[in-house]
Amino acid sequence: MAVGDILNEILTSPMNIGLLAVIFYLIYKIIRDRNDGGRGPQKPAEPELPKLKRDFTIEELKEFDGNQPDGRVLVGVNGSVYDMTKGKRFYGPGGPYASFAGRDASRNLATFNTEPNDKTEYDDLSDLTPAEMDSVLEWESQFKVKYDYVGKLLRPGEKHTNYDEELETQKDEPETKKEN
Numbered sequence: 001m002a003v004g005d006i007l008n009e010i011l012t013s014p015m016n017i018g019l020l021a022v023i024f025y026l027i028y029k030i031i032r033d034r035n036d037g038g039r040g041p042q043k044p045a046e047p048e049l050p051k052l053k054r055d056f057t058i059e060e061l062k063e064f065d066g067n068q069p070d071g072r073v074l075v076g077v078n079g080s081v082y083d084m085t086k087g088k089r090f091y092g093p094g095g096p097y098a099s100f101a102g103r104d105a106s107r108n109l110a111t112f113n114t115e116p117n118d119k120t121e122y123d124d125l126s127d128l129t130p131a132e133m134d135s136v137l138e139w140e141s142q143f144k145v146k147y148d149y150v151g152k153l154l155r156p157g158e159k160h161t162n163y164d165e166e167l168e169t170q171k172d173e174p175e176t177k178k179e180n
Contacts, residue, residue, distance in 0.1 A: 053163040055151040065102030066092035076104035076153040083148040109139040
């Protein structure tokens with residue numbers, strides 16, 4: 001069978017023509033997405049929120065689910081709180097992990113569950129299996145690299161840390177000068 005016969009066979013069948021159209025469209029999309037970074041039309045950058053440094057109770061954390069006017073998204077994991085605002089398309093309202101916003105997501109991350117966790121009490125995670133705890137630790141290590149640490153997720157009765165005093169102490173310490 002010659003090349004001409006193959007082309008004739010492909011181009012005379014409506015189904016083959018339809019498949020070719022789909023293939024060319026997908027190739028076009030792949031090339032276009034590579035050229036513009038896959039972002040499509042550029043939106044103006046949202047103003048960056050000031051860094052937050054404080055501890056939270058479970059109840060206080062609920063306010064930071066991305067639905068407030070400033071849109072800040074905080075997520076608790078393994079006793080720490082991270083500012084996920086720059087990942088709002090994932091963790092903010094309408095995102096695939098929106099159920100983690102404003103909550104302690106540790107148990108959900110351990111069990112690969114994206115359903116909302118409406119626990120109102122601190123979860124010490126003591127009943128997780130070693131494999132589930134490894135999963136939580138892996139997620140936490142990713143969050144440490146990618147997002148800003150805000151503070152601790154407080155256990156009942158635990159006091160808030162005054163981070164302003166810590167920052168003042170750091171400012172008062174003399175800087176060490178390098179010897180030439």
